[in-house]
Amino acid sequence: MLSRPGDFFVPRCVGTRGTGYGPDVHAAPLSGLLATLVGAAALSGCSGQGNPEVDAAGAAALRFSSVAPTDAATACSLLAPQTASELEQGSGSCARGLSDASPPAGGGLREVEVYGLDAMVRLDRDTVFLARFEKGWKVTAAGCTPRPDGPYECDIKGG
Amino acid sequence: MKRLRDHGLSLAFTTLLLAALVGQALTGRADYNEQALGAGLPQMDLGQYVTSSQFTVDVAENWQSEYLQFLLYILLTVWLVQKGSPESKPLDKVGRETDEEQKVGAYAMDDSPAWAKASGWRRSLLSRSLGLTMGLIFLLSWLAQFIAGRSAFNADQIQGLEAPVGWGEYLASPDFWNRTFQNWQSEFLAVGSMVVLSIYLRERGSPESKPVGQPHTSTGVEG
Numbered sequence: 106m107l108s109r110p111g112d113f114f115v116p117r118c119v120g121t122r123g124t125g126y127g128p129d130v131h132a133a134p135l136s137g138l139l140a141t142l143v144g145a146a147a148l149s150g151c152s153g154q155g156n157p158e159v160d161a162a163g164a165a166a167l168r169f170s171s172v173a174p175t176d177a178a179t180a181c182s183l184l185a186p187q188t189a190s191e192l193e194q195g196s197g198s199c200a201r202g203l204s205d206a207s208p209p210a211g212g213g214l215r216e217v218e219v220y221g222l223d224a225m226v227r228l229d230r231d232t233v234f235l236a237r238f239e240k241g242w243k244v245t246a247a248g249c250t251p252r253p254d255g256p257y258e259c260d261i262k263g264g
Numbered sequence: 265m266k267r268l269r270d271h272g273l274s275l276a277f278t279t280l281l282l283a284a285l286v287g288q289a290l291t292g293r294a295d296y297n298e299q300a301l302g303a304g305l306p307q308m309d310l311g312q313y314v315t316s317s318q319f320t321v322d323v324a325e326n327w328q329s330e331y332l333q334f335l336l337y338i339l340l341t342v343w344l345v346q347k348g349s350p351e352s353k354p355l356d357k358v359g360r361e362t363d364e365e366q367k368v369g370a371y372a373m374d375d376s377p378a379w380a381k382a383s384g385w386r387r388s389l390l391s392r393s394l395g396l397t398m399g400l401i402f403l404l405s406w407l408a409q410f411i412a413g414r415s416a417f418n419a420d421q422i423q424g425l426e427a428p429v430g431w432g433e434y435l436a437s438p439d440f441w442n443r444t445f446q447n448w449q450s451e452f453l454a455v456g457s458m459v460v461l462s463i464y465l466r467e468r469g470s471p472e473s474k475p476v477g478q479p480h481t482s483t484g485v486e487g
Contacts, residue, residue, distance in 0.1 A: 187304030220415050221316060222306060223422040234425055238306045246425055256425040263304060 156219075158237070163217040165242035166226035166233040170211030173247070177203040185236055185243040187263035206260045208248045232257060285323070289314050292322065305423075317415035321443070324412060328405035329447030335398040337455055347483050348463035350474045354484040366391070406444075413440055 165183065173180040181189050181199035192202030212229025224235040224242065234246040234257075248260030268275065293313035300307045313319055342360060346352040357365070364371045368391070372381040379390040389396075417439050418428035434440055458472075464480055467473040468487070475487045 185304070190304075218418070218422075218428050220419040220422060220428065223419045225422050225428065234422055236305060236423075249425065251427070257427075259425055262425065 158224075159217045159219050162219050162224035162235050162237070162242045163214050163226055165235055165244065166211070166217075166224075166228065167214055169244045169247060170208070170228055170231055170233065173203060173208040174210050177201075180208075183244055184261075185238065185245045185263060188243075188245050188261065191262065191264050203261065206248060208261055211247075234259070234262075288322070289319065292319055317412040317419070320412035321409055321416050324405050324409035325443045325447050328402055328409055329444075329451045331398050331402035331405055332448065333451035333455055335395060335402050338395050338398060345483065346459050346463070348480050349459050349483060350462050350472065350486045351459045352483050357484075360391075409443065410435070410440060413443060 169180055169183040172183070177200035180203055181192070184192070184199070184203075189199045192199045192206070196202035196205050209231050211231035211233065214226070215229060216227040218225050222237045224237070226233045226235065231247060232249040232251070233244055234249065235242045236245050237243075244261075246257070246259040246262035249257035249262075250259075251257055289310065293308060293310055296313060296318070297307040299305075308316070341352065343358060344352075345355050345358060347355060360366075363369045367373055367376055368380045368387055369383060377390060379386040414429070414431065414434040417434060417437065421428050429437065462473060465473070466476045466478075466487075468476050471486045473487050474482060474485050478485055478487075
């Protein structure tokens with residue numbers, strides 16, 4: 106798995122719903138580098154409520170989950186390119202692949218965790234993984250169930 | 265020009281620090297984008313990269329180890345000596361030394377710092393200010409490594425379709441301690457090497473070395 110920068114401190118944040126979110130921290134002059142380092146790190150915790158990234162990731166997961174069981178074509182537009190491509194390769198088209206995977210209706214939002222460009226959203230009946238692209242949050246994996254040791258088992262995921 | 269010369273060391277190291285940070289940011293971002301491209305993930309611009317937890321943790325883990333190195337060096341050399349090393353003080357001066365040797369209180373000079381002439385907490389604080397400051401910067405850098413490290417680690421967890429970890433779990437994680445120890449060991453090696461190699465080797469004109477003709481057995485003599 107690609108090891109990549111986990112979170113942008115400004116304004117893309119890390120957080121779970123209900124924890125605190127800090128103000129913007131920008132790259133500082135050399136004299137304040139240490140203060141920036143510590144401050145940026147300390148402010149990396151952020152909240153779900155009112156935090157735009159957490160809210161946006163949660164909304165993207167909810168939207169996908171609500172349309173996937175009935176409108177595969179729209180749901181495909183909410184997938185990350187590599188995830189959509191994986192479905193296409195397996196079934197000839199993304200929509201067909203998505204229908205074959207029979208994603209569950211996830212239900213209500215329970216928890217959102219955002220770390221920079223990556224998010225995990227727990228719904229009542231599903232867990233959805235997302236990544237933030239230029240056009241917004243896209244679903245990288247859905248239909249996921251936890252396993253005792255190891256990663257989630259996901260019916261829909263990228264290669 | 266004289267001003268530049270008088271502050272040459274600090275200016276040179278500040279310049280080197282900036283250049284190295286720029287180099288780290290450029291190459292780190294390029295490395296990331298290379299991998300992101302292969303994995304079908306979004307790429308980042310430079311501003312995004314330098315404010316990412318991955319860049320922060322990489323910077324902080326090196327900083328904390330450097331400050332720990334100097335903190336230990338400052339403190340251990342009060343109590344430990346090394347025969348023949350210019351990095352050590354003379355063998356008979358182990359400890360905090362007398363007020364006369366340290367030029368404090370009644371033995372302070374006219375141009376000594378004001379707090380060296382003072383008594384009580386001010387003199388005590390000045391007497392330990394270098395170690396305290398290095399120690400504080402070390403702790404803050406280590407804290408930054410811990411916080412940013414967890415963020416970066418959790419991003420990886422999510423990419424691998426695994427659940428993020430909490431603070432306690434990350435504190436006990438191999439990722440945090442491996443980042444820490446891999447930096448510590450190199451710092452301890454560098455300091456230990458300097459202490460021992462400077463017994464037998466010389467660098468003409470450097471205050472970190474003995475004078476070239478100084479015997480190997482001379483301790484606490486700098487060039």
